Amino acid sequence: MKLEGDEEGIAVLKAMHAQDKTYLKFLVGEAKTNTDLRAPFKAEDGRAFLLRVDPKTGNLVVEKKPT
DSSP, X not given: OOEEEOHHHHHHHXXXXXXXXXXXXXXXXXXXXXXXXXEXXXXXXXXXXXXXXXTTTOOEEEEEOOO
């Protein structure tokens, strides 16, 4: 499983992981079990992102959430 996509979103995920290691596990679990294979999350400054599971590769893809 590889983490790819938006660099800002990946940096936000890494910062969240540094603060609370269990939150990233929760977020990945949410993305894997949701019917649309996505889990939304926000940065501390309010920027919104989506963590998506690519069903073909199994990789995690971070995207900016459309407004």
